[in-house]
Amino acid sequence: MASVTLQQMSKQFGVVRAVNALDIAIADGEFLTLLGPSGCGKSTALACIAGLERPSAGAIVFGEKDVTELAPHERNIALVFQDFALYPHMSVRENISFGLRQQRLDGAVISKQVAAAADMLDLGALLDRRPSELSGGQRQRVAVGRAVVRNPAVLLMDEPLSNLDAGLRIKTRTEIKRLQRELGTTTVFVTHDQEEAMVLSDRVAVMRTGELQQVGPPMEVYRRPANLFVAGFIGSPAMNFFEVELGRRDGRVACTFGGQTVELPAEAASSLDGLNNGRAVLGVRPTDLLAGTSAPLRLHGEVFLVEPIGPVCYVDVDVDGHAVKGVCEPDHAPTPGDRIALSFAPGRAHLFEPATGRRL
Amino acid sequence: MADTALGKFGSGTAEAAVPARRERRDWFPFFLSLPALLIVFLVIGLPLVYSLVLSLHRINVLTQRWIYVGLQNYLQILPQADFLWALGRTATFAVVTVVAGLVLGMAMALVLNMSFPGRGILRSVVLIPWAMAPVTVGVLWGWIFDGTYGAMNGLLLDTGMIGKPIHWLADGTTAFYLVALVYVWNQAPLTALLILAGLQSLPENLHKAGRIDGAGAIRRFFSITLPWLRPMLLLILILTTINSIMAFDLFWTMTKGGPGSATTVFSWMGYSTAFLYLRFAEGAAILYVLTVLCLLLAWLYLTLFFPTVERQRAAAARVDLTPPDPLDVGPGVAARLGSPIGAVRTRLMSLPPFTRRSVLAPRMRRVLGRFGLAAAVAFIFVWSVAPFLWLVLMSLERSADLVRTPPTVIPGPLTFENYRFVLFPPGVSGGQSSVEATRVPFGVLNSFIVAVCVTAINLVLGSIAGYAYSRATRSRLMRGTLWALMLTRMTPSLALILPFFLVFKWLGLIDTRTGLVIAYCSLILPLAIWMMKGYFDGLPPNLEKAALVDGCTRLQAIRKIVLPVARPGLVAAGIFCFLVSWNEFIFALILTGTPSAQTIPVIISGFLAQLRFYDYGPMFAASVLAVIPPVVIALAFQGYLVRGMLSGSIKG
Structure with a gap:
């Protein structure tokens, strides 16, 4: 030994x-x-x-x-x-x-x-x-x-x-x-x-x-995950990534993505100050993006594909021109063309620095 | 654990603070290949240098004095008409035999790759002509085409197609092309064997895909099979070209360069100048031109063939080191998936209905195909076996029946008298005995001893060096020496004989079995290394690594794991060594002189030189004895040969 x-x-x-x-x-x-x-x-x-x-x-x-x-x-x-x-x-x-x-x-x-x-x-x-x-x-x-x-x-x-x-x-x-x-x-x-x-x-x-x-x-x-690579490599299906603009709003961090904004708790913004022009990459795992629940943070889009795998259903949603994957209950699966909201808990959001890929 | 995010993303990290360990050169593979390299240098490199020096001198045979004359020998021979004619004949002979051999070998391989009852037997049987020593082949075919007693005349007379015998070999052009035909008969099986090995590695699904795409058999042959065989064909092309240029044995036994100079090719010219007219220096110059020609061809081959292999390797080894960019989501996917079902399909045209191009009904084509296959199988069988059986038949006839006039193919009474005569010679004093017949048992014995020694030595050295070359592909030293080895494989053996003869004379090795064994290593060692390297390339390197982990030293890993696992490859290479050694003629002809070292091909050629009618029966009996060991070996190990070829050649 x-x-x-x-x-x-x-x-x-x-x-x-x-x-x-x-x-x-x-x-x-x-x-x-x-x-x-x-x-x-x-x-x-x-x-x-x-x-x-x-x-x-x-x-x-x-x-x-x-x-x-x-x-x-x-x-x-x-x-x-x-x-x-x-x-x-x-x-x-x-x-x-x-x-x-x-x-x-x-x-x-x-x-x-x-x-x-x-x-x-x-x-x-x-x-x-x-x-x-x-x-x-x-x-x-x-x-x-x-x-x-x-x-x-x-x-x-x-x-x-x-x-x-x-x-x-x-x-x-x-x-x-x-x-x-x-x-x-x-x-x-x-x-x-x-x-x-x-x-x-x-x-x-x-x-x-x-x-x-x-x-x-x-x-x-x-x-x-310590950086973008680890975040994308670990977990299946792979994590969704959004290029977002960061801003401060009422002591919280606002991530703007296309026309939509989600607000993260202030802890996520600890190192925000050093960041150039407030850009970052937001990552959320598909399994943390739930359709039809009332988690605080939401993204809206149009469903274009539904993939049932048994215990859960993956839904592919067109969010302002980006394909985003989330999950839903098979019994309440939407159909392509529906407009739905995908919601996630603040603790399940990951922020990365775009240039280095480092976790913020 | 606290050492989570080390934050080493991208290349921005500081260089390692620890000092680099000094790169240790790994000499182990070089030491493994060293014995083989040394021997190759001694038996090929030095003789070539010696030969070059020789060609720059004039030698007085009686006084043994060497006078430096510079390029005078070359200048003397080069402009001669004889020389240029010989060059032309050599080129013609090479082109004719290579093309005919390739076409015939390809046809045989394609037939042998189909499935029909008796395929296993036919695969063995096609090897018979190739397993026979060229000397025996020459004796057999020379006799078949003999102008007075030959079987061809006999057959034509018996069937009433001609009125009087034709003197086939008396006409220059006919003789030339007959030798070419016999050469193709002898060599085509090797081509077939190599192509068959290539065909067997062709993935079946390629042809299935071709059939679904509507390609017929001919189209599939040109679009799928031929491109797949390309590297193999290139190898065959070059090997057979060089073999054809070096062809000698058949000319010796069938025509002796005649009639006139109609079959005086380069090799015969060099031989006769050096060893018949004893003009060593000029002979050396002629043979050196031959060497340079062969090496030029070899260089052409290596530059044509090696780069493609390297490029393929590089392409296969190139690993995409950039992992997928997690941000690259493919913006088109969402839009694409949102489009209505069948939207893309409307953009594709639909194919017109299939029209049959053949006028024959499918059933008819199948029947015809089966007939064609049967005819091809029958032809290959007769082509391969009939001449051999004719040799056996002649060996069972009385000498007097062999020289009947007019000739006939209907055999006389059969007897084992000839075999008794050569196996238990009654002694020179006994009435109708001959000196040559008494030598046959010694010849068989010598051939056997030499072949066994050569096989053993070359297998040991060749497998160890082959292993080293297979595993040490990263070392520039090893790649360079391998290249040099392959180049020496292309050296015409004829060019080595003169230096061997002179040096052996000096060393007292003329007319010894030891001398022959040494000389044969020059022919066989590069081949053995190449074959074994090919085999080891196919063995997973993890086997030796497992042995290293299990507590073996590197030598132990080779002895206990690698060599036992490589047994099929060793068998195949061993068969090649044995066959080449057993069948070799010209080295033995020149380097031996008495029954103490003469091998069986030399003894047979001796019969031919004596030309006494009562010796013909024993000559054919001796010929049969000479071909039995190689034929039996080839038949028994046919499967090994195909597999050995496959691993040895196709992987380059």
Whole structure:
């Protein structure tokens, strides 16, 4: 068991800077997810932690020990790959025990350890099969088994669920969470799926073009996104954004958007003074924009599309020429052409600085 | 956790305060490829330099004195009419055989890619002509077209189509095109194999989409299949062009450059100048011109082919690093979605009803198509198998029956006498025995030993270097050396023989199996590296990474994971090494002289040189013995070959 600290870690490939000065401290036993769109550097960062890539600058510390220059097998880590990377010429048992055999452990110890891992992952019946004879979900379990059998100090997972189909992914997600709780192993998980990140993690680190955007507990990242990118990336469907003009009115902040104005509480305006010509970006999640309720803030527009998804209905509303998405009760869904009001609570509004994207 | 908003948006952050770690150069891939590189340099690079030096001197064969003459050898040969004629013949031969081989190979591959009963067998059978050594092919076809006893005359006489035998190879033009035909017969299967591999990688849905768009089979071939095969065809084009320019074995066995000089191509000219007239320096000059021609072609090939691959790679690797702008809502969407249903459709024209262009009813076309396929299958089968079976048949006839006049294709009584004769030679003293027949068992043994050694050495070196080249694509050093390796693959082997001959003589390696093994590495090692690189390119790199995480060193990861997983690729490359080595003729002809090292193609050529009628039966028996191992291997591992080709070639 160990904590993991990344200190100003950078990785450069030629002129491409894949990871730029990453600073994250991961506590012992914590489940941290690196989240971001493809090409954001999250897998490169993981490869650096694993020792498969050598950072161009900065350091990686496990516990008290600087491991930056150590080879993968000297770090006591395990890695689950996206494509599982099971050795095709070995049986499941040989796959799982390969790392143990590399360390020349005693045969009896190995079989005891493999049995424990197989039991944990329900692989007992599959031990003598080849990877080619397994289903996708079974392969995934073998890959996890191969990782946990060595009881690593740090468990690394590189999009381990993305090769599974939707139903299995949700089931396996739960399994991974349970397993990690039971083992208490420090885990770094890489994914581009924000739902996975939200469900699994103790903390989420959002990355973009090699830069860390925000790190925090899932709900905090969701509730208080640090910038426009995080706000737009986290949450589905994506947040609505409006370019608004800010003004003061009776100690409150007035956001003018097209011909409509909503007034936010004064707390939102703490840093308003430094803002040039009073422009900002207002963000509201579709799930916070409710049709047919009496929340204090309202936007008016004409419905042009209704998308029922079961528990709720999304309504797409033309607000002064901008498409805005909100939700409504399926039983009281409007029809296209209706003029409706979408209302939201003041606490659910996010204001960002247009030039830097920073949260106000 | 308090470290929430780090506020690193955009590029405005200060540069990292920590000092950068010094970039460590990763020499590991280079060390892996070093042994192979060294050997290639020793067996190709040095001989080429030696040959160049040689071509700038005049050598007295008796006194062994070298006199520097500068470019005089070149100036002497270049304006000669003979030289220019040979150049023209080489070009004609290359164009004819490449075009014919490509058309025939494409046709065979298209047929073999369809589904019909017995497809698996036919796929194996087409490989027979290619698996046969060119020397055996020359012996077989030379005999078929023999002016006095040949099967072609026999067939035409038997059926009454001609009154007296035709001397096929006595006419210059006929002889030239007959050699070309036989060359195509021998080489087309390789083209077919490569194209078949390309066809199998063609996504099926492309053709389905084409059919829905109303494209017929011919239209789909030109609009879908051919563009898909383009990189593969370019590769085939260049490889076969260079092979044709270097063609030698068939000329040796069938025409010896004659009649007159009608079939004196460049390679024969170089060979005869150097080794028949012993004018080493002039021969070296001729062969060096050939080398330069081949390297020019190779350069053309590499610049034509490599950039496209690089560009494709770059395009595929280019990841869009700019995430979608959250503010970009697409202002048109609202307006678009608000428009009435079907509004856009009214702006599209509706297509006129489909008119059938073919005059034939669909049912008729299907029947005709099936007949066509059956005819094509039958043709390919006969084309590939009949000459081989004829060889087997001749080996079972008595020598006296082979030289009947007038010739006939009706066989005489069959006997295993010829096989007994070559496998258990009764000794030189025994009446009608011949020296050559007693050498056959040694020849088979030598061929086998040499081929096994060559295969083992090249598989080991080639797979390790191939792995290094496959994984170290970022290193400029590795890319450069790979380029150089591919260039050496295009060196005509004929140009290397002269330096090998002279250096081996000096080293005492003439007429040894060791010498042959060394020489064959020059032919095979670049090919082995290239094939294995292609195979490793198709293996997920995560396998070795998993092994590294599981506690392997990099060498252990190769030994325990990569090589076992790459077994199919190793088998395919091994087959190629074995076949090339087993069938090779000209190196063995010049570098060996006695049964202690002569390989079976050389022994067979020896029969031909003696031209004694009672040796014809044993000669064909020896020929059959020479083709059995490669044919059996090709038939047994046909599936591996197609897969090996696919991974080895199409990915560039």
